[in-house]
Amino acid sequence: MAMASHRNPSFPKSKAAFRFIRIMRSLRRRTSIFPFSHRYHAVRAAAYASMAYAAGPRRAWSRALLGMNNKRMKTSNSHGKNPRSSLGIDFEAEEHLRELVPGGSDMDSASLLDEAGHYIESLKAQIEIMKKILLGCSR
Amino acid sequence: MEKENLFLNCSFFNTGWENSLMENQNDPFESALSSMVCSPTASNAANGGGGGNFNGRNIVVKELIGRLGSICNSGEISAANGGNSADASCYSTPLTSPRRINSSGGDIQRIRENLQQIRGDGFSCFINNSLVTDPDPDPDRGKIYGSPTFARQQALNGDSRENSSLSELIPTNPRKRKASTKGKGNETSAIPPAKRFNAPSESCTKSCKTEENSGYSEKGDAIKVKPSVNSKQNKEDSKVPEPPKDYIHVRARRGQATDAHSLAERVRREKISERMKILQDLVPGCDKIAGKAVMLDEIINYVQSLQLQVEFLSMKLATVTPRMETTMFKDICQARGSFHHNINPSENYRIQSQINSHEAMPITNRMDSHFTSQLLDGVTTGKNHRNMFCEDDLHTVVQMGSREDEPQKFHGVLKQTQMKIEH
Numbered sequence: 001m002a003m004a005s006h007r008n009p010s011f012p013k014s015k016a017a018f019r020f021i022r023i024m025r026s027l028r029r030r031t032s033i034f035p036f037s038h039r040y041h042a043v044r045a046a047a048y049a050s051m052a053y054a055a056g057p058r059r060a061w062s063r064a065l066l067g068m069n070n071k072r073m074k075t076s077n078s079h080g081k082n083p084r085s086s087l088g089i090d091f092e093a094e095e096h097l098r099e100l101v102p103g104g105s106d107m108d109s110a111s112l113l114d115e116a117g118h119y120i121e122s123l124k125a126q127i128e129i130m131k132k133i134l135l136g137c138s139r
Numbered sequence: 140m141e142k143e144n145l146f147l148n149c150s151f152f153n154t155g156w157e158n159s160l161m162e163n164q165n166d167p168f169e170s171a172l173s174s175m176v177c178s179p180t181a182s183n184a185a186n187g188g189g190g191g192n193f194n195g196r197n198i199v200v201k202e203l204i205g206r207l208g209s210i211c212n213s214g215e216i217s218a219a220n221g222g223n224s225a226d227a228s229c230y231s232t233p234l235t236s237p238r239r240i241n242s243s244g245g246d247i248q249r250i251r252e253n254l255q256q257i258r259g260d261g262f263s264c265f266i267n268n269s270l271v272t273d274p275d276p277d278p279d280r281g282k283i284y285g286s287p288t289f290a291r292q293q294a295l296n297g298d299s300r301e302n303s304s305l306s307e308l309i310p311t312n313p314r315k316r317k318a319s320t321k322g323k324g325n326e327t328s329a330i331p332p333a334k335r336f337n338a339p340s341e342s343c344t345k346s347c348k349t350e351e352n353s354g355y356s357e358k359g360d361a362i363k364v365k366p367s368v369n370s371k372q373n374k375e376d377s378k379v380p381e382p383p384k385d386y387i388h389v390r391a392r393r394g395q396a397t398d399a400h401s402l403a404e405r406v407r408r409e410k411i412s413e414r415m416k417i418l419q420d421l422v423p424g425c426d427k428i429a430g431k432a433v434m435l436d437e438i439i440n441y442v443q444s445l446q447l448q449v450e451f452l453s454m455k456l457a458t459v460t461p462r463m464e465t466t467m468f469k470d471i472c473q474a475r476g477s478f479h480h481n482i483n484p485s486e487n488y489r490i491q492s493q494i495n496s497h498e499a500m501p502i503t504n505r506m507d508s509h510f511t512s513q514l515l516d517g518v519t520t521g522k523n524h525r526n527m528f529c530e531d532d533l534h535t536v537v538q539m540g541s542r543e544d545e546p547q548k549f550h551g552v553l554k555q556t557q558m559k560i561e562h
Contacts, residue, residue: 024456036457043456046453047449093436097442113414113417114414117417120421120441130452133456138459
């Protein structure tokens with residue numbers, strides 16, 4: 001589809017990868033974080049942050065992840081009928097989706113689906129990155 | 140083909156339908172029409188044996204008329220958009236491809252003539268037969284029964300007028316549609332015969348149901364829309380201009396409300412269904428699923444599984460991290476470089492500089508520093524809303540372990556993390 005092909009180059013994997021490695025290195029510097037739980041949370045936050053950074057501030061979910069909601073104007077909400085108009089018949093499923101996608105509570109249904117699609121793409125890319133890292137480490 | 144055999148065997152239709160339908164069978168429009176013709180006849184041959192052939196023919200004719208509109212709609216739109224569902228509305232935006240079905244123009248013309256002919260024949264059947272006495276339990280057929288009362292009224296008033304109104308419908312339709320494209324159009328008074336067309340059908344209360352009305356109006360709509368598509372038709376004199384591209388034009392269907400709210404509602408729904416289609420391509424294994432509800436559930440499951448994968452991978456990385464050295468980083472970056480296609484030399488240089496220098500980051504921007512401080516805040520104070528306890532993660536793992544996608548990965552990492560937690 002035209003829109004899918006338009007979307008693919010908009011998530012640069014290299015950007016996310018470099019960012020992730022940079023963060024990991026900075027984490028490694030602060031080796032005082034010994035307990036596993038802290039390390040795990042740090043790595044996970046690093047993963048999401050690098051994903052959001054690579055996605056850029058154009059997407060609502062990346063803005064929500066980076067906590068930059070207050071500082072920027074949200075442009076995606078201008079043409080929605082209500083900020084929370086329902087999708088159709090499935091109300092609970094839509095709320096569930098809103099919880100899953102970061103920043104989903106402020107979007108209307110059409111852009112929610114849009115953001116969900118982009119979020120899925122970036123999640124897939126991030127997972128690939130982390131798998132490659134693990135492959136490299138375990139060798 | 141089996142459909143052709145059925146068609147040849149059934150003796151109901153000996154009008155000009157045969158000639159029109161037997162040629163160009165490879166045209167999807169025609170084949171859909173022929174299949175639609177054959178299926179009611181076949182079913183009638185199965186069911187209506189006792190009821191008499193005449194009754195079956197009435198049912199067939201009525202179903203034919205009722206379905207012709209939907210077939211026309213779906214036919215032209217499927218030819219344009221490559222197989223949309225049959226309930227496609229006449230929705231034109233600059234985004235969708237322009238609809239030009241010039242190949243089937245002649246066929247549509249022929250079918251329209253046949254339709255008029257059939258209606259003439261059918262109505263004579265209606266008059267001769269005592270119609271609505273057939274207690275048909277089939278709800279589908281019951282819908283169509285609304286038509287005979289209306290048809291009977293029309294037939295009593297004169298078939299010629301009905302036929303003329305039908306033919307009058309066509310040249311006046313471009314005018315109507317132009318009016319509707321200009322604003323959120325109401326039904327203008329430019330088509331008094333059309334209003335007369337509708338009014339008796341609305342006045343017949345008992346047997347007319349709304350679906351039948353919309354079926355009729357769909358048929359009228361179908362015939363109405365065709366002039367816009369086949370501008371080369373010699374029947375229509377005015378060529379329809381392309382809608383201006385500054386805002387989205389939605390065709391108002393007859394029989395549906397044309398106020399601003401419902402139109403905007405329909406636009407919204409179309410947008411949402413468009414995005415659902417895109418999502419269908421993203422989520423694996425969702426090609427065959429039809430319907431928003433199931434699709435949404437699949438999407439939610441997929442997002443959840445992806446997020447869980449990220450968490451497990453980060454857990455794994457967290458176990459590996461203290462043992463990582465600079466050589467490890469170099470290996471990682473080189474492995475990274477192998478699968479990054481779009482690394483340009485400048486970035487490559489940047490990697491090397493980072494590895495060799497072991498300094499503070501040469502490239503710092505505000506976002507970077509903002510993020511790292513935020514990250515550390517989140518880690519140390521636990522303010523980050525994504526910080527969950529590991530026990531909760533394991534609970535969710537156990538719940539998700541029953542799902543089909545990647546159970547082995549979950550179990551493997553589950554064991555690993557359990558070992559780590561016990562330390």
